Amino acid sequence: MQNEAKHKAGFVSIIGKPNVGKSTLMNALVGEKLSIATPKAQTTRHRVTGILNGDDYQIIYQDTPGILEPKYELHKRMMHYVQQALEDADILLIVVEPHEQWEESALVDYLTHTAQPIIVAINKADTSEQAKLAQAVEYWESRLPNAKAVIPVSALYHFNLDTLLSALLSYLPEHPPYFDKEQISDQSERFFAAEIIREKIFLLYREEIPYSCDVQIFSFKEKEHIIHIQADIIVERESQRKILIGKGGSALKQVGVAARKELEAFLGKKVYLELHVKVIKNWRRQERWLERLGYKKP
Structure with missing residues (x-):
């Protein structure tokens, strides 16, 4: 044998x-x-x-x-x-x-x-x-x-x-699979939703805006034919908030349209995406907020 x-x-x-x-x-x-x-x-x-x-x-x-x-x-x-x-x-x-x-x-x-x-x-x-x-x-x-x-x-x-x-x-060492063979990542759909939104901010804005932003998914509700996602975009200053939203909300709408299109392709369902912009002063230096945004303390 x-x-x-x-x-x-x-x-x-x-x-x-x-x-x-x-x-x-x-x-x-x-x-x-x-x-x-x-x-x-x-x-x-x-x-x-x-x-x-x-x-x-x-x-x-x-x-x-x-x-x-x-x-x-x-x-x-x-x-x-x-x-x-x-x-x-x-x-x-x-x-x-x-x-x-x-x-x-x-x-x-x-x-x-x-x-x-x-x-x-x-x-x-x-x-x-x-x-x-x-x-x-x-x-x-x-x-x-x-x-x-x-x-x-x-x-x-x-x-x-x-x-x-x-x-x-x-x-590569000899070892049984660590994950199910159908799995492509060990991270959640919520994580990837936040990352997709953040990517669109990097692509659509210049200078300090992308580096001062992060995304927090506070609601991810999956129904039979649609997924409802609500997300906060975190910025450090009110001036950044205004730039991110744009005149009459036009800039934020661009982010939403681009993100929703990719989210639907990634998740394989229709997506209703609701975005809000929140100012958290100096969040990149605040341990409490870094923890909430998923950046674990060493």
Whole structure:
């Protein structure tokens, strides 16, 4: 009798600096839009999971906030998610851009000494000449000599993702599935609803508005043919509230229309979306409000 093929399962933490396309890469690898992605830096604030299931494997990707120097309490909690993801990972997927180089830091020191398998994905390969890409591969092979592979990819155009997946699977440990095979994330629909609304704010507003906002779902009621969602958009100042709402509510209506369209596609039902804007002064520095918005204390 032949032995059954061993099942593999494990956690792959996606680490990188802001705006390198980590979220787009995770979405492309999972085949679902789970992590919000915009051209602006620091879009990701939480540790977002995406689950990829094969016949004999399960990869739990963890998209993390971009690495930054914390300026206030929200940033500290974001960086704590990165630290947790580093510690929890079976494999570390480091995402960089073709021209990116890293100075000496605590993270580089950790990566060069860890026993965890490291794979470097040089994203946005479509934006660089072959000679430059070859130089980037050489740089990262030298910078992280313990990396198992350095692979140029394009998350946007799905270039070389099969090569990246093969590399990840080769270092995935043998383990039964951690989650149901039909599951694509361990986060709730309420979480994704808040993230979709926040993404539209990042896309539709400029300057400080997106960074001063967060979204709190205070009602999520699912009926047979429709889901009623009520959400507060939190801002720090009255002037931001006025900009977010716009003249006669026109700007907020744009957010609602764009968010509702994506929510319906994501949830597979009609959505009634009601948005309100609330001013909470300096919420990014208030521990109580950070807890209420789901940013757990380290």
